[in-house]
Amino acid sequence: MTNTTPIDITSFPELARIVAEVEATRTPRKLVLHNKPVAVISPVAAKKQREKTKADYEAFRAAAGSWKDVDTDALLTDIYEDRRRTNNRTPVKL
Numbered sequence: 001m002t003n004t005t006p007i008d009i010t011s012f013p014e015l016a017r018i019v020a021e022v023e024a025t026r027t028p029r030k031l032v033l034h035n036k037p038v039a040v041i042s043p044v045a046a047k048k049q050r051e052k053t054k055a056d057y058e059a060f061r062a063a064a065g066s067w068k069d070v071d072t073d074a075l076l077t078d079i080y081e082d083r084r085r086t087n088n089r090t091p092v093k094l
Helices: 013-025 054-063 072-085
Strands: 029-033 036-041
Touching (some): 013 036
């Protein structure tokens, strides 16, 4: 989530009711002021992951060893060479 400032809504019962509804239904709600959308309330907790199936495990096992023929030293050399040659990369701002 982006940098957000927490707001204690304990003293705002109507807003707390809306938040409880969003949490229960897992459905975002748009807040409108004078017919203009001003904010969105979205559920924070991640959705429950689905159970893994037999096909999931078989696909995982089938992928094992799929890179065994790759020359990792050559791959790393190529990656670093490409990074060195590429001068049009956007600088990273910290």
